Amino acid sequence: MNAAGRFARYLSTNRLKMTRTRRAILEEILAIRGHFTADDLLAHFRRRGRDVAPATLYRTLARLVEAGLVHRIDMAKGQARYEPMFGRHHHDHMICVSCGKIIEFENRTIERIQADVCRRKRFTLVEHTHQLRGHCAQCSQNGTPAARPRGAS
Amino acid sequence: MNAAGRFARYLSTNRLKMTRTRRAILEEILAIRGHFTADDLLAHFRRRGRDVAPATLYRTLARLVEAGLVHRIDMAKGQARYEPMFGRHHHDHMICVSCGKIIEFENRTIERIQADVCRRKRFTLVEHTHQLRGHCAQCSQNGTPAARPRGAS
DNA sequence: GCCACAATTGAGAATGATTATCAATTTTGC
DNA sequence: GCAAAATTGATAATCATTCTCAATTGTGGC
Structure with a gap:
């Protein structure tokens, strides 16, 4: 199953909803394909005119991490990095x-x-x-x- | 050389001063002999009537880490832990x-x-x-x- | 032992990434 | 299509740690 499908399944299993914003965030992450910070994503969205609130992004990243689709790299200081884990071990x-x-x-x-x-x-x-x-x-x-x-x- | 001696050497090598407060902090750490947070130490001092400003404690901990006498354990969230590294590998x-x-x-x-x-x-x-x-x-x-x-x- | 000067201290403000709050909006199972 | 539940965004809050700066304290050289 693809990433979007897996996320959808995770969401429905947990009585959560697949919203436009969540879909957009997942797509953006799949497009990046590499390590990124929450701010990187926010900047990408801003550049494209689509604005996502930081709170929403952080919430969605947390869900993606729970779903096993994204991994969070805690840095000793400064912002955490994230990386897509879809199809990777x-x-x-x-x-x-x-x-x-x-x-x-x-x-x-x-x-x-x-x-x-x-x-x-x-x-x-x-x-x-x-x-x-x-x-x-x-x-x-x-x-x-x-x-x-x-x-x- | 003992911990206090090593700290003194580190300080003088770096044109820093061995103050009463720094000595007290090192002693407190040696007394604890285990993992601790900055707040743990502050509480110990408060209990003993001796008050140390958080800023000072953090600054001293940073020096002790630089001197290799203390190790800092960064936690994913919440306060960092510290542990004495004197005579340990x-x-x-x-x-x-x-x-x-x-x-x-x-x-x-x-x-x-x-x-x-x-x-x-x-x-x-x-x-x-x-x-x-x-x-x-x-x-x-x-x-x-x-x-x-x-x-x- | 004293002095000048650099380092240190403490109080309080600032930082900065992330999370909480809450009213307004969007999804979705039925 | 509706009601109930979840989500969003704006904004405030968190909270460990660091910064600022005036007042204080060590120290190397004499």
Whole structure:
């Protein structure tokens, strides 16, 4: 089933409604196909004349996350990123602290060990976050200034 | 060298000052020996009559993190947790979403694979976050209500 | 040990992403 | 097509954390 269909099913299962606004938001996300912030989406809509209230967008993103169609990447600070998860499986992220680029990675061994760790501690895993922060290939190459000691100019 | 000594060295290296307030905060943290929030510390101080301004506490915590004496655990929402890192090495966390308990875990294989992944993508790792969220042994046992579908009572 | 000067403190305001409120509007099962 | 329930948008609220700035406190050099 396609994304719109899955969202529709999720909504009806939960006695929620498929509205024009929700459809528009899902379409916009499918068109982006990448990582984005709530503000990115709001800007897209504004550019196209269609105006969506921030509250509505946040509410819809929450529903999409619940439906498993979108994944939310909580950043240490600043806005959260979102990414469509339609037709994709789980992966984790490397985040460039210089340019903000997000690189995805996926490792079955890590996932397996993680599950083992939980089993050993009798911990029932619900979700996890695995973020590597550092400098991407381009930024390290271009001599991105490293964290400067205090007092240095 | 002990924690106070290391902090003093960090401060002087960076042209910062060892003040009475900073000493008090470090002592309080060493006394706690566990995970805590900024508010936990503020409450401790208030209880003892010594009042520390939130701004000051946050500033000092930031210095302690920079000095490598304290680690900050960014939560998806709500206050950040901190933990003393004096005389300990790196570990990651399992966080119980029912009771808030934080369980530490440590796995060399995961760390090694992580480093490999970075090498392959030419990514210069600065720091990482690896959090497993779910239900701890006690909470799963006590029949903690699972995430309830919408509309259910 | 004192002094000048830079760093620190505290009080309070500001920030900023996200969430809550609520009246007006839209969907939908029947 | 209707009534009931959900949604929307405008706006206010939240809340952890950071900023501002005047008053205070450490410290290196003498």
